Amino acid sequence: MLITHDTAAFRKQYRAYVQRRYNGWLHLGSVLLISLTVAAYCILQIRGLKGSELLVIPLGILVYNAVEYASHRWAGHKKLKLTSLFYKRHTGDHHSFFSAPLLSFESTRDWRIVLFPTYLTAFIAFFLAPLCGFFLTWVVSENMGFIMAATMILNHLAYELLHVGYHQPEGHWFHKVPVFRELAHLHRIHHHRKLMKTHNFNLTFPLFDILLGTFHWEPLGTFDDFRD
Template sequence: MAFDHLAFRNRYRAAVSPRYSGWLHMFSVALTAAVVIAAALYTISAATLAEWLCLPLSMLLVNWGEYVAHRWLGHRKTRIGRLFYKRHTGDHHSFFVENAMPYESTRDWRVVLFPAWLIWVFLLCLITPGVLLLNALWSVNAAAFYATGAIGGYLFYEVMHFCYHLPAGSFMERTPVLKQLQHLHRLHHRRDLMAARNFNITLPIFDVLLGTLYWESPQTASLAPESEQ
């Protein structure tokens, strides 16, 4: 039996609080990330090359984290990740399916973006311990670059994922590399692939390394049957 994503969208939208603001949601996340990045960069002074390397390495760590969380918590029922599973597989993948990817209003941003409070969990539980450890064992610069890369990676995730769900005709479709990344995410939203392929959201580094990358040309994919949409 075909999944009725339109009926799900109607039920989901009806349950969204009338006080919800997509713009406020987006702004609060962006402001938090910007303040952390600015504060971290302000503390850097006379950094060495080794300290600078903490920046790309921390972003690579976030890329690995997005892959792991997405693959083993977002698409598998576990006790520790049941809330994430419900919001991701239960809500996001029911709201957006392969042939219905764009959001239609700012109120739909609630099911595109992470909850606004999650960035604070990320800061307190993942970034702060790393900052304290690097500051104690290495240097203030190393800790600052780690914080910048980690929160930058989080923001990169939010921006890229949001852009994948932009309405048709956006700049994503006119930029070759971004168009390909958007198409990878569209393929991930195919209901028979979502639990097995294309788990990276930003750059498909670990999909390539761990053999979970799946690609079809947009022309081929457009011919796929829509029976499950």
């Protein structure tokens, strides 16, 4: 398998930049702790639940999917002044680190370039999701507010866990599980440098890619030939 010099060189440079005290398991653990604690708190506040209030779950999934798509497509892959730091981290670092055929991490220290910073998880869990919840509490009901907040937080957690799975080495059990295997394949296609700015922006589920015409599929097993 041919390894492009630029990708290998960038990996070496980036790994040298990562602080020695960085621990991938601690990073992932902090994401899990914040997300599950706040989501559990929201769920435990629900009282006298009505069946109709559960309809906010698909709404929350839809909203998160739209935000996921928009932020990835128009902030992660377009150099805008307002989101320049995110663009640098995503297009500049993440896509330079994971470029075909080097699409898998080699150790948990590489999770530094896969997972979002912990402060972003905290921002979503303690501010953004509750803000959406407060709005629904005001407009509809308190239960729907708590359910919406929990749904948003758990969707973000799913994003993080799936993203780690997508970049697992070939042969890992994640790539053998139906649905996970196909989602990972879609994301790896997105990492092709000719497609990263135009296709497969959803990570959790390709809903808005399908709706907005940016969905791209290549048959499983052909990706070894589908590279720069």
